[in-house]
Amino acid sequence: MFRISQFIRELDRPTAIAPHRNPPGPVVIWNLIRRCNLTCKHCYSISADKDFPGELSTADVFRVMDDLKAFRVPVLILSGGEPLLRPDIYEIGRRAKEMGFYVGLSSNGTLIDEHNIGAIADTGFDYVGVSLDGIGATHDKFRRLDGAFAASMTGIRLCRARGIKVGVRYTMTEDNAHDLPALLRLVEDEGIDKFYFSHLNYAGRGNKHRADDARHQTTRDAMDLLFETCLDLHRRGIDKDFVTGNNDSDGVYLLHWVERRFPEYAEHIRGKLVQWGGNASGVNVANIDNLGVVHPDTMWWHVPLGNVRERPFSEIWSDLSNPLMAGLKRHPRLLSGRCGACRHLDICNGSSRVRAQQITGDPWAEDPGCYLSDDEIGVEAGAVPGARVVTTPFVPLRRSA
Numbered sequence: 001m002f003r004i005s006q007f008i009r010e011l012d013r014p015t016a017i018a019p020h021r022n023p024p025g026p027v028v029i030w031n032l033i034r035r036c037n038l039t040c041k042h043c044y045s046i047s048a049d050k051d052f053p054g055e056l057s058t059a060d061v062f063r064v065m066d067d068l069k070a071f072r073v074p075v076l077i078l079s080g081g082e083p084l085l086r087p088d089i090y091e092i093g094r095r096a097k098e099m100g101f102y103v104g105l106s107s108n109g110t111l112i113d114e115h116n117i118g119a120i121a122d123t124g125f126d127y128v129g130v131s132l133d134g135i136g137a138t139h140d141k142f143r144r145l146d147g148a149f150a151a152s153m154t155g156i157r158l159c160r161a162r163g164i165k166v167g168v169r170y171t172m173t174e175d176n177a178h179d180l181p182a183l184l185r186l187v188e189d190e191g192i193d194k195f196y197f198s199h200l201n202y203a204g205r206g207n208k209h210r211a212d213d214a215r216h217q218t219t220r221d222a223m224d225l226l227f228e229t230c231l232d233l234h235r236r237g238i239d240k241d242f243v244t245g246n247n248d249s250d251g252v253y254l255l256h257w258v259e260r261r262f263p264e265y266a267e268h269i270r271g272k273l274v275q276w277g278g279n280a281s282g283v284n285v286a287n288i289d290n291l292g293v294v295h296p297d298t299m300w301w302h303v304p305l306g307n308v309r310e311r312p313f314s315e316i317w318s319d320l321s322n323p324l325m326a327g328l329k330r331h332p333r334l335l336s337g338r339c340g341a342c343r344h345l346d347i348c349n350g351s352s353r354v355r356a357q358q359i360t361g362d363p364w365a366e367d368p369g370c371y372l373s374d375d376e377i378g379v380e381a382g383a384v385p386g387a388r389v390v391t392t393p394f395v396p397l398r399r400s401a
């Protein structure tokens with residue numbers, strides 16, 4: 001996760017550069033249920049409106065929470081599927097809050113209504129993230145449900161009215177990129193606290209539909225818009241969190257933006273970016289799926305590390321016998337191609353390794369989602385096989401739907 005707004009604030013109020021430090025335990029994104037009332041085109045969890053047998057019971061969840069606490073996990077993001085379809089979601093949320101976790105709810109927002117907003121507010125979630133993948137029909141098409149946008153907006157407004165911190169989560173592909181400017185306006189107009197920009201990752205239905213991924217130039221334009229919007233709001237005294245996920249080259253792209261716009265701060269920002277350290281999958285971010293299987297992050301459901309029913313999470317997470325986990329935890333990671341040759345590997349840490357693995361079979365190959373030019377990563381034209389002399393759009397393989 002890359003926090004743009006933190007770096008924009010550094011342009012105003014620089015803070016001391018400290019060595020890179022890992023938090024005590026990983027942030028855990030927990031898919032408590034796989035059932036969902038939507039079937040979004042890009043969904044990594046391949047959720048649908050049906051029962052998925054064998055999910056963790058309330059008692060299982062509580063037992064795992066005790067272990068997570070003992071392992072000093074600071075944050076739980078309760079997700080799915082659609083987490084509001086779990087009748088015990090409030091009970092789980094309340095217990096997590098009582099135990100001192102920072103607790104987020106990751107919802108599609110369509111099921112938040114007058115009937116359950118009281119229970120959502122009473123649970124005391126620190127943050128509710130609602131997905132909006134465009135405006136109106138764009139969102140409905142992406143999420144494959146007419147009326148989804150209107151329902152999610154109702155959910156967002158109900159949360160806002162109760163004083164709950166709300167964020168919009170947007171996954172960009174070539175299909176919905178045109179709605180980004182309007183979404184950013186909506187975030188300001190509706191007083192939404194946070195905007196999470198998610199790059200498409202090649203997992204689940206997102207892998208099946210990876211041909212829809214944004215072209216590199218589309219991504220570059222989107223990042224320019226995000227940086228400028230964040231800066232503009234900051235200068236107007238409007239404090240919002242702008243965050244990106246699934247592509248840590250964003251940090252390097254920000255550095256080049258700062259070099260152009262505020263060259264006097266470039267060295268400082270570089271130091272802060274190295275302190276951040278890029279992709280944290282398998283290190284500071286963990287995932288538990290609906291069946292209790294642990295993964296290096298949500299996009300690695302095809303790599304099981306162990307089940308919390310059989311072994312404590314703390315044990316599974318510390319076990320380096322899985323070569324993927326061992327490789328993710330290495331610092332610096334051993335990468336090939338453009339990522340291996342990149343001058344800024346200390347900033348992005350090779351980004352998400354999922355796309356490389358899905359395209360080439362090798363999780364340590366270059367990330368095909370890296371949208372930086374050869375010049376921007378400091379390699380000479382032609383020096384690395386597959387390198388790009390200028391930024392050319394990446395055209396992902398088209399697979400049958």
Ligand SMILES: C[S@@+](CC[C@H](N)C(=O)[O-])C[C@H]1O[C@@H](n2cnc3c(N)ncnc32)[C@H](O)[C@@H]1O
Pocket residue numbers: 036042043044045079080081082083106107108109129130131169170171198199200201202203204205206207246
């Ligand atoms: C799996 S959903 C679960 C929570 C809830 N149902 C929702 O849609 O917000 C969590 C988040 O992951 C995003 N997401 C799903 N598949 C993705 C993919 N392949 N790449 C990037 N983001 C993805 C969704 O858009 C959503 O914001």
Ligand code: SF4
Pocket residue numbers: 036037038039040042043044045046047048080081082108143
């Ligand atoms: S992305 Fe969320 S709303 Fe869409 S199908 Fe997946 S779990 Fe459901």
